[in-house]
Amino acid sequence: MYRRIKSAADIKTTGRLSSAVAIFLSEKTTRLPAEYKQLDQQLGGVLSGYIKRDEFNGRVGDVAVLYPESGAERLFVVGLGKVDVMNGNQLRIASKALYRAVDSANVSKLMVFGIDSMKGSLKPAEFGEAVGDGMGIASFEFLEFKGAVSGSEKKNAALKSLVVSMEKGCRGGLDRAIAMNDGVSTARRLAATPPNVANVPYIERYCRSTAKKLGLKCTVINAAKAKQLGMGGLLAVGAGSESKPAIIALEWKGSDAKADPILLVGKSITFDTGGYSLKPDGGKGMKYDKCGGMTVIGIMEAVANLKLKQRVVGLIAAAENMIDSEAYRVDDIIKFTNGVTCEVTNTDAEGRLVLADALAYGTKTYKPKSVIDMATLTGGVVVALGSYCAGVFATDDKIMASMQKASQKTGEKIWRLPLWDEHRKQMSGTHADLVNSANREAHPIQGAAFLSHFVGKDAPKLMPKMPWMHIDIAGVASFDSDTALYPKGPSGWGVRLVTEYLANN
Incomplete structure (x- = not known):
């Protein structure tokens, strides 16, 4: 090579x-x-x-x-x-x-x-x-x-x-592809790195080092700070691991450091056993459960390489979902940083818990003009759409149209799925505001319905007014065998798609 x-x-x-x-x-x-x-x-x-x-x-x-x-x-x-x-x-x-x-x-x-x-x-x-x-x-x-x-x-x-x-x-197009591919390769390399190496501190060190090289600002909310901020979801998921959870922020100031940014949020479960809702195979292949966050890191590298004018903030919500005496359990009730409470019905529906705190914190802190989160969130989206495209949920038709245009340009396909108030009600809890996993109905939509309670100040009670898109990349983040374009392993899917979107918004 x-x-x-x-x-x-x-x-x-x-x-x-x-x-x-x-x-x-x-x-x-x-x-x-x-x-x-x-x-x-x-x-x-x-x-x-x-x-x-x-x-x-x-x-x-x-x-x-x-x-x-x-x-x-x-x-x-x-x-x-x-x-x-x-x-x-x-x-x-x-x-x-x-x-x-x-x-x-x-x-x-x-x-x-x-x-x-x-x-x-x-x-x-x-x-x-x-x-x-x-x-x-x-x-x-x-x-x-x-x-x-x-x-x-x-x-x-x-x-x-x-x-x-x-x-x-x-040549201009070739140079653009080369700059973007640096980010794609980063996402693939980090995704492939095994969980005994790529734990939360490893990802934090990588982000700090990359930020210095590329002119990004890197800040970290460690477990102690997360506790002060009331991030019960992040802390619960990471409680069973020696590698304590964190939210890592990467910021690109663009041409106007005071402009309202576009906020990116990525799920980064460095390894997922399923917790006490244990995966039957012990979690084989679950090093790829960090692909959402690794994609965000790759996007931020591409944004810096291309020197985009748009101000962009990327949050990587990182934790390891393990089992020990400190691990969270089914029936636990946790409270998020925006005051929403949740009864845990499945410890293997953990990604939405770390994303919830990151979304609530990010929208309150950075006051973005729009929000995009990316995650290997549900097996249901793979059942629904296969490994040919990502499932997307959007509260705003303009963000959807713009992302669709980026999809056509980059060849990274997306398909819009519904998100209605009925889906939000499906996530209602008995002894808490929400449950993190309901029945099997509308399974790929449940994750988005849950997350919709954390995007902006109105979200706990109303469908988010802030333009928001949730991208479930569970079917495209990695492949079990060679495809026409991608070899077996992590794909870096989404770096080109979202970078193209950012370049035009």
């Missing part, structure tokens, strides 16, 4: 070629776009000759490596799929395949052509960004814990950069 991807100056089909050239072509291409005929001439006609052969099909992600007699040492011909359904995700999948082929060939400089193969479906900057997205996703490696059997020396090998040149108008 390469140390990183870098962009270089624009290229022309008539200009001097580097040793490695790539071109994207759609399925069933029988004639080269006119714009690439001069390129083909430089390559000795190898490209026009290849598309006439039976081997060429242009299916998404198919890569053929040709060896021209002139112009370049290697030519990578990459399939884009059917032209009538051309979109950014096809290009991302194709670019992932290209990256792997280039990496195998140990290429250091690459010229990329293909904007005219998109038939106008993407602008040049969008083309460059989608290529950068796909390459960035493919470039992720997590080797920190590979040992002698796997060849641990690989992670210490000197890595070089891949320098990518593209056609006119594409």
Whole structure:
């Protein structure tokens, strides 16, 4: 793998070629776009000759490596799929395949052509960004814990950069993708880090270090301060762990440090046993229950890299849900920082408890103009929507429309689910204001209905008036097997989506 991807100056089909050239072509291409005929001439006609052969099909992600007699040492011909359904995700999948082929060939400089193969479906900057997205996703490696059997020396090998040149108008999009991918890779790396390492203090140290590097402000509400603030939800969930809970705040001042910010809140359960409502497998894979918070960290890194004008505050609500004599129990009644009380009916519905305190504190302290929270919150959303998109709940049509636009741009799909007063009433408790888990009805909606009691000062009694979106990423934060775009493991899903939203709001 390469140390990183870098962009270089624009290229022309008539200009001097580097040793490695790539071109994207759609399925069933029988004639080269006119714009690439001069390129083909430089390559000795190898490209026009290849598309006439039976081997060429242009299916998404198919890569053929040709060896021209002139112009370049290697030519990578990459399939884009059917032209009538051309979109950014096809290009991302194709670019992932290209990256792997280039990496195998140990290429250091690459010229990329293909904007005219998109038939106008993407602008040049969008083309460059989608290529950068796909390459960035493919470039992720997590080797920190590979040992002698796997060849641990690989992670210490000197890595070089891949320098990518593209056609006119594409470079800005490529640079944007590179900046965002730093945040995506951070979210994936932190998510993959095991719970015996990535506990609450580890995440706190990472945030402090990153804040210094990127010009963010980092503050921490530790367990003692949380107790003073009456954060009963956060403290209850973290009570059974030696690693005490905390809320970590990262702030980007933007162009106006006094402007009302957009508030991001992420669930960060560093490991989830389920508590006394014990998970049947002991919590295998529950290191990924911190993905909401790790995504927020990744977003804040991307925001700083891109130097967005918008002021942004990110809160990471971090705790470990363990079992011991101090752990919280079913039937406990806890009180949150905004005065709402809750009867615990399921200790494995813990994420909403830490988010509740973070949302109530964040909306009161920062007075944001809008709020977005992200969490691997419910298995119900996976049952409802599968692993193809995130479920979203929004109290404001404008925030929904803007996020949908960002979704279409980034290819990170979302689907809006209802949130009504009837759902809020479903969460009513008998001996406390609320229960944290009701019956099985409307299961994916219960988490959002619960959280709606903590967004803004009116929330305990009324549906939040503050523009708010809850994004349940349980189905997309990690994958159990390879997908067309993502390999098995954490995806960093949501960093590109929300950063795109922030850039336009």
